[in-house]
Amino acid sequence: MVDQQLLIEEAKKIVSQEDVKYVVGYKKGTYGFTVSPSYAYSPEYVENFIFNPLCTKNLTVYPMLEEKLPLGRDEKEDTRKIGLVVKGCDSRAIVQIIQEKGLKREDVVLIGIPCTGVIEPRKINRKFPDVKDVEDVLEEDDNYIIRFNGETHTIPKNELLSNACKNCETPNPPLYDVLIGEKVDTPEIQEFANLKDLEDKKIEEKWDYWEKHFDRCIRCYACREACPLCYCIECMADSLTPQWLRRSVNLSENTAWNIMRAFHLAGRCIGCGECERSCPVNIPLMELNKKIEKDVKELYEYTAGKDLEEKPLFGTFKPDDPEEFIL
Amino acid sequence: MEQLIITKEKLPTMLDELAKEYNLIAPVEENDYSTFLQIEKAEEMNLDFLLSRIPAKKLLFDQTETLFKFKPGKKGEIISREFSKEESVVFGIRPCDARSFSILDPVFQGDFKDPIYNTNRTNNILLGLSCNKPDTNCFCTSFDDSPASANNVDILFTDLGDNYFVEVVTERGKSLISKVNKLFSTGSKSDEEAKNDIEKKAIDSITRQMKLDGVVLNLDKMFDHEIWHNTAFKCIGCGICTYLCPTCHCFDIQDESTLREGARVRIWDSCMNPEYTHHASGHNPRPARMNRVRNRVYHKFSYFPKNSEIFACTGCGRCIDYCPVNIDIIDTISKVGEIKID
Numbered sequence: 001m002v003d004q005q006l007l008i009e010e011a012k013k014i015v016s017q018e019d020v021k022y023v024v025g026y027k028k029g030t031y032g033f034t035v036s037p038s039y040a041y042s043p044e045y046v047e048n049f050i051f052n053p054l055c056t057k058n059l060t061v062y063p064m065l066e067e068k069l070p071l072g073r074d075e076k077e078d079t080r081k082i083g084l085v086v087k088g089c090d091s092r093a094i095v096q097i098i099q100e101k102g103l104k105r106e107d108v109v110l111i112g113i114p115c116t117g118v119i120e121p122r123k124i125n126r127k128f129p130d131v132k133d134v135e136d137v138l139e140e141d142d143n144y145i146i147r148f149n150g151e152t153h154t155i156p157k158n159e160l161l162s163n164a165c166k167n168c169e170t171p172n173p174p175l176y177d178v179l180i181g182e183k184v185d186t187p188e189i190q191e192f193a194n195l196k197d198l199e200d201k202k203i204e205e206k207w208d209y210w211e212k213h214f215d216r217c218i219r220c221y222a223c224r225e226a227c228p229l230c231y232c233i234e235c236m237a238d239s240l241t242p243q244w245l246r247r248s249v250n251l252s253e254n255t256a257w258n259i260m261r262a263f264h265l266a267g268r269c270i271g272c273g274e275c276e277r278s279c280p281v282n283i284p285l286m287e288l289n290k291k292i293e294k295d296v297k298e299l300y301e302y303t304a305g306k307d308l309e310e311k312p313l314f315g316t317f318k319p320d321d322p323e324e325f326i327l
Numbered sequence: 328m329e330q331l332i333i334t335k336e337k338l339p340t341m342l343d344e345l346a347k348e349y350n351l352i353a354p355v356e357e358n359d360y361s362t363f364l365q366i367e368k369a370e371e372m373n374l375d376f377l378l379s380r381i382p383a384k385k386l387l388f389d390q391t392e393t394l395f396k397f398k399p400g401k402k403g404e405i406i407s408r409e410f411s412k413e414e415s416v417v418f419g420i421r422p423c424d425a426r427s428f429s430i431l432d433p434v435f436q437g438d439f440k441d442p443i444y445n446t447n448r449t450n451n452i453l454l455g456l457s458c459n460k461p462d463t464n465c466f467c468t469s470f471d472d473s474p475a476s477a478n479n480v481d482i483l484f485t486d487l488g489d490n491y492f493v494e495v496v497t498e499r500g501k502s503l504i505s506k507v508n509k510l511f512s513t514g515s516k517s518d519e520e521a522k523n524d525i526e527k528k529a530i531d532s533i534t535r536q537m538k539l540d541g542v543v544l545n546l547d548k549m550f551d552h553e554i555w556h557n558t559a560f561k562c563i564g565c566g567i568c569t570y571l572c573p574t575c576h577c578f579d580i581q582d583e584s585t586l587r588e589g590a591r592v593r594i595w596d597s598c599m600n601p602e603y604t605h606h607a608s609g610h611n612p613r614p615a616r617m618n619r620v621r622n623r624v625y626h627k628f629s630y631f632p633k634n635s636e637i638f639a640c641t642g643c644g645r646c647i648d649y650c651p652v653n654i655d656i657i658d659t660i661s662k663v664g665e666i667k668i669d
Contacts, residue, residue, distance in 0.1 A: 030655040030658045031463050031464060057652065067616065129462075132463055132535075213358070216358070219566075281380065281381075
């Protein structure tokens with residue numbers, strides 16, 4: 001369990017630093033099991049910070065979403081740091097972005113959370129539909145203790161755990177400035193176990209499978225906006241000159257979008273699962289991401305976002321890199 | 328208003344019977360949610376979900392519409408679009424989605440009568456379905472609507488357990504029923520009471536309310552209020568709230584062509600998109616997410632009611648349910664109303 005009081009204390013210290021602009025953490029959402037990102041500009045706004053297994057959101061999107069608007073005559077760019085509450089995967093995102101030079105280490109202050117996995121909102125909402133106000137959600141010995149309307153429910157962790165967390169090798173943040181509590185043990189996992197169904201499919205079946213999913217895509221680009229690694233200044237999907245992607249929403253353009261999105265994350269996706277979680281039409285985007293992650297690992301022995309000193313996959317070259325698949 | 332009863336077993340028979348003469352459109356399950364699609368048989372329909380994920384506006388104003396096709400070059404030509412005269416029976420539309428059509432009407436039936444929208448509006452016969460169990464974020468009652476309102480449909484069905492209570496509202500509904508009237512029996516006083524009871528229970532179960540008092544007046548005076556910064560901080564700028572909104576109706580028009588053929592298409596646009604209303608000069612009137620979030624709220628709760636005397640919100644709750652960062656329109660608007668401005 002994460003000590004919430006310690007989290008608040010540390011966040012208060014950080015937000016009080018002169019070189020910190022604001023800290024982003026989590027607060028209770030406006031209804032049900034929802035958790036909301038929370039911005040704190042000063043210590044009093046940290047009071048509502050929480051951390052529990054419902055805190056799914058990868059907050060590292062926020063420094064990447066900072067808008068650099070044109071400055072007035074006497075205005076100076078605000079270069080103060082952004083504080084972030086990060087779980088293992090979130091911290092990996094920051095490592096990856098720093099490797100790519102999307103951020104500098106000194107741009108962020110990281111409050112690390114040793115994470116034992118988060119609850120998939122879709123699963124808990126199906127299990128307990130129409131819950132208006134939740135009192136508490138705790139993790140205790142491989143169970144979640146969920147309290148609402150005066151009732152207490154004990155649910156086996158595996159039933160509600162996010163699929164992305166079931167394959168997690170980095171529960172502890174690889175990069176942080178303060179850590180809330182002790183590091184947790186890395187669980188033994190069957191990496192890429194979820195991919196078996198997909199990989200067993202024949203090539204035609206795979207095509208049918210993805211066609212069915214991409215056909216439903218409404219191109220709201222929530223997958224892109226929720227992803228901390230999708231931070232191009234101009235996304236190729238938005239480009240008008242040239243227009244790589246037509247605005248028509250149909251199978252052809254949707255397929256182009258989804259394949260390009262997945263490939264642009266090759267060797268970069270850190271597996272937080274935010275794309276799939278935010279998709280309003282339930283496209284299993286993590287299957288694509290994981291498949292590419294697996295290929296990259298097998299071919300280049302590379303895993304994204306592990307080590308600040310490492311170069312990004314596409315920034316490296318070895319003469320014996322496999323290339324049989326290059327057309 | 329004619330009041331009838333149909334048993335649950337006979338409902339598929341009724342729809343299959345109507346499908347012989349009309350296109351049949353109903354909610355269909357797709358990967359754990361439902362959406363309105365044309366179906367051949369009633370058995371394809373799934374009524375387990377309260378609201379379709381994609382709102383019913385797509386039946387009138389689809390995400391991608393081809394306005395016309397063309398062939399470029401000296402021998403170029405324009406190939407006009409044909410408008411279908413086939414009528415469709417839309418079964419299972421919820422009262423809030425049906426109400427969204429009345430909100431969209433002034434947009435597409437105003438100075439310019441949009442032919443696509445209006446053809447679809449005329450061709451679709453609406454068979455509504457009351458909501459017995461509204462969801463956490465349902466708040467249609469804030470707009471004086473009811474989860475069992477028959478106001479915007481041709482016929483309203485209400486689930487009474489073993490039977491549906493059927494209210495035939497319009498002449499069009501009447502003539503539709505006359506084609507399958509052998510499947511119905513007359514509704515009794517106690518059936519009507521049962522419906523009223525269900526409606527009351529449904530209304531009572533709606534706990535979240537949007538406080539709309541003073542909102543239009545307040546919005547006039549708070550364009551630069553800090554609430555917009557506070558609301559938009561966490562916005563990640565995706566298009567979920569606009570695309571899943573039953574009343575959002577902004578669109579973009581583009582020519583999409585290859586060397587030999589092309590089409591002018593109309594697609595849903597989203598004011599959350601930085602490209603939205605970006606001027607050719609390079610100037611962007613809404614350069615930041617704050618401007619865009621504020622614009623969406625103002626459009627629904629200030630500009631639209633001023634122009635069309637109705638809020639551009641039905642209280643369906645989709646934008647709240649599916650926002651990845653918990654931007655909550657009930658919360659925002661209720662706060663707007665509470666702010667004291669001199």
